[in-house]
Amino acid sequence: MADSQIYKASTTAPVNIAVIKYWGKRDPKLNLPTNSSLSVTLSQSDLRTHTTASCAATYPSQDSLLLNGQDQDVSGARTQACFRELRSLRQKLEKSDPSMPKLSTLPLKIVSENNFPTAAGLASSAAGFAALVRAIANLYELKENETELSRIARQGSGSACRSLFGGYVGWEKGSKEDGSDSVAYQVAPASHWPQMRALILVVSAAKKGVSSTTGMQTTVATSSLFPQRANETVPRRMKEMEKAIQEKDFEAFGNITMMDSNSFHATCLDTYPPIFYLNDVSRAAIKVVEAINVVAGKIIAAYTFDAGPNAVIYYLKENEAEVAGLFKAAIGEKEGWTGIRGDAVLANNGALEQVNAGASVAINLLKGGISRVILTGVGEGPIKTEESLI
Amino acid sequence: MADSQIYKASTTAPVNIAVIKYWGKRDPKLNLPTNSSLSVTLSQSDLRTHTTASCAATYPSQDSLLLNGQDQDVSGARTQACFRELRSLRQKLEKSDPSMPKLSTLPLKIVSENNFPTAAGLASSAAGFAALVRAIANLYELKENETELSRIARQGSGSACRSLFGGYVGWEKGSKEDGSDSVAYQVAPASHWPQMRALILVVSAAKKGVSSTTGMQTTVATSSLFPQRANETVPRRMKEMEKAIQEKDFEAFGNITMMDSNSFHATCLDTYPPIFYLNDVSRAAIKVVEAINVVAGKIIAAYTFDAGPNAVIYYLKENEAEVAGLFKAAIGEKEGWTGIRGDAVLANNGALEQVNAGASVAINLLKGGISRVILTGVGEGPIKTEESLI
Known part of the structure; x- marks a missing residue:
């Protein structure tokens, strides 16, 4: 029975620490920054969020997110924006290929774990939203590249957009009102300057x-x-x-x-x-x-x-x-x-x-x-x- | 014998604490600031420098300054600038009235005491230079007003120019290269807002x-x-x-x-x-x-x-x-x-x-x-x- 099938995909995502800081929004709703920023993506051996995104017709109708064993509120505008944008991309795929299962209509269940103590006071929202967006994109088999996904992750947490890339990563503030040009880009891969x-x-x-x-x-x-x-x-x-x-x-x-x-x-x-x-x-x-x-x-x-x-x-x-x-x-x-x-x-x-x-x-x-x-x-x-x- | 006479005059001068801060010089030699500033002059019952300026032909030929019982170096450009400017004003007086004793040619002996512990870490140079300039101006019977003296005190220590006035005091940064318009002025006397x-x-x-x-x-x-x-x-x-x-x-x-x-x-x-x-x-x-x-x-x-x-x-x-x-x-x-x-x-x-x-x-x-x-x-x-x- 296709009905009872559980679809799932997992990813890990890194923490990044900015060397040119993000501070100030020109649009708080879309998380559009007042200035560009630049960060170093840190190794996931030491700091990472591990996230599994799944969906199934048999799940409770409400989307849910469990982080380090604790239920999180997903009703906030930021998480909702990510869910909405990702579902809409999936819907496009489903329309273009009617043989694809209609995952966009199914409730999401997301489970996340950090390998570092939250007590450490490290900003974990960047890794968290990057993992969430990447995991759902994998689940939905989206073809969008990291830059396109960074636009979505940015709406969850500004600096999350930079965690979609490894190495040395910029986030262009952009100038468009809809934020479509406020995306992350790789300045150089980790292999360029691995020391x-x-x-x-x-x-x-x-x-x-x-x-x-x-x-x-x-x-x-x-x-x-x-x-x-x-x-x-x-x-x-x-x-x-x-x-x-x-x-x-x-x-x-x-x-x-x-x-x-x-x-x-x-x-x-x-x-x-x-x-x-x-x-x-x-x-x-x-x-x-x-x-x-x-x-x-x-x-x-x-x-x-x-x-x-x-x-x-x-x-x-x-x-x-x-x-x-x-x-x-x-x-x-x-x-x-x-x-x-x-x-x-x-x-x-x-x-x-x-x-x-x-x-x-x-x-x-x-x-x-x-x-x-x-x-x-x-x-x-x-x-x-x-x-x-x- | 006029030769052995000791001329002296004494003053007290207050500390001031800025509410718009002086920070940055556009001309370090003349102590010309990058911005105007404004301070409150504090009561001398609690914080003051007491200074006696004196001169005599019988004094050792070098000018001297004793602060809280300790000999101070007066060879620095700042103290020298104050001495030079004040002597030159006295000289003008002496030229205009030949009956005046030639104090401008005599060595200065200055003695100063603070009524507050230097250990308190309070900037005492403002009160110190204001008292020094005011005491010598009294000794020399100069007719210059506080604004004119503030131009001299400024060269000793920037914020000293504000300690020549009571109450609420501004220091105009000025725009002239020679600093002649960088002087202090009273915004309001203490009696305007004594509370x-x-x-x-x-x-x-x-x-x-x-x-x-x-x-x-x-x-x-x-x-x-x-x-x-x-x-x-x-x-x-x-x-x-x-x-x-x-x-x-x-x-x-x-x-x-x-x-x-x-x-x-x-x-x-x-x-x-x-x-x-x-x-x-x-x-x-x-x-x-x-x-x-x-x-x-x-x-x-x-x-x-x-x-x-x-x-x-x-x-x-x-x-x-x-x-x-x-x-x-x-x-x-x-x-x-x-x-x-x-x-x-x-x-x-x-x-x-x-x-x-x-x-x-x-x-x-x-x-x-x-x-x-x-x-x-x-x-x-x-x-x-x-x-x-x-």
Whole structure:
């Protein structure tokens, strides 16, 4: 009986951490940004969402989504927009080929799992919506490419559009009112510059601050410095950053990454009332990165902070001892220093001694303020899998 | 014998705390600012520099300056500029009236004392240079008015020009290359709005951060957001602030004060490498002020931060119980809650309870992080005194 058949498809999708930040919507409903942005897709061995999308006539009539074992509300406008757009694409296929089963008419059941602790305070919505859109697109056997799907994922969560690609990914803000030109594109695949590493320092007891959805619109409405960032600073840095990536120029990559993180947090501080995501521990991470670069005599480490206090530190594999090794020596035993990547990093006490004179206060703050670390690197986009969660 | 005569004159001069911040020089040598600024002159009962200027043929040939008992280097370009300009004005007088003693040819001996602990981390250079210039002008019997003297004091320390006036004081950035139109002016005397109070929360163990002289020029050179602040934001807010003061509109005064402090610190964060003056204790003070205003249903307290973590909180006398009283209840016994002003403030535990639910973390941070308080209010400009330090 075709009626009782359960159709399903599964995928994994990655987290991405922006080096040119998305902050501010020109259209909140369509998630159209005030400026373009650019991110590094992180390896799914360390951070990924695994999602199975399925549909069946026998399912309860309401679409459902289970994330890490917990029922999620799917009635929100964002999730609904994704479901609607994907169903409409499936419907077109069904019309063009009447032999196809009418999956667009069936209730969806989606099951999702993250391989990283939600307590880590990592923005998981990007990986989540990328996996959701990719999994349903697989289920529906859609022929749309990543760019076309990014337009849909963007409506779920802005930065999700960038998680549909691996490597180095841009998100063009676009200018059309309907958002049809606000899509993600690959600047370079992971294989172009595979040496990129990311060390994430998770700050203890990070209280949830202002949500980014609320925060960014308050910035747009109240910050007098924000227009300069959106209209002048970011367009210039997007070009500089694409060039740095094409030329694998880490000094330029690092400089722009740090300046853009500072610029973003500056507009948060210029918001009224001000929004603070960085705390004293975050600032200690900045100080240590600065000290590492001073000792190296060039930029070998670059910090960036999303809408929270956790530091993400980019570096190249060749400098692992000077960057991750120093941090391992500085902050000592923490969850995350074990496993294949973690064990490969040796605590570099020699390097620590070199920066300790100027950064001892910062190092002590880090020691007490970091609860765990995640060691990862640049990685691939969503990967189809046969491993089903249903 | 006229030869052995010691000529002297003494003055006191006040501290001022800007509500529209001076940050950035268009000409570092002449201390010409990139934007106009505006401050409140604080009462000299609580914060003042007392300076005696003297000259005598019998003095050692080198000019000297003793501050709080310590010999200061007067060979710096800034102090030299003040001496030179004041001597030249005296010389003009002496030429026009040959009966006047030739003080301009005699070595200067200056003795200065602050009535507040330098450890408090309060910018004392404004009061210091204002007192120095005013005392020498008195000694030389110069006829120049405060505006004309402000042009000289500015060359000693930019914000010193504002300490030559009492009340509410602007500093016009000017446009001339020689700086002759970059002078201070009184927006309103203290008597126009005498109810203005300032509570200064001195943050413990505040390590000296980046000096403002160095910091502001790094901001000018590297912050991409700074031009927007200097060219657009501040000129608009100067007008709004003058209006708020004329109309004694505390809500507008408070809003602009807080927004401008945030804007200034945002451009510091956007500096590369970033400059951080606010720490977690500073942010706690911001949170408590926000909570006070939420409970009041309007702006009755306004924070502002100079180039350091200390909070200055402006409020009106009528709200002393809700603002200073709440802080007294929150942070408990600290140096500064005693004396005439301090004793008049009663710990307001009732008000504290109202904000405690939303701001308990911030209140605990303050309790541990504030070493002393200074309670003061708007005050007069430099005051001539017969009390000599020599």
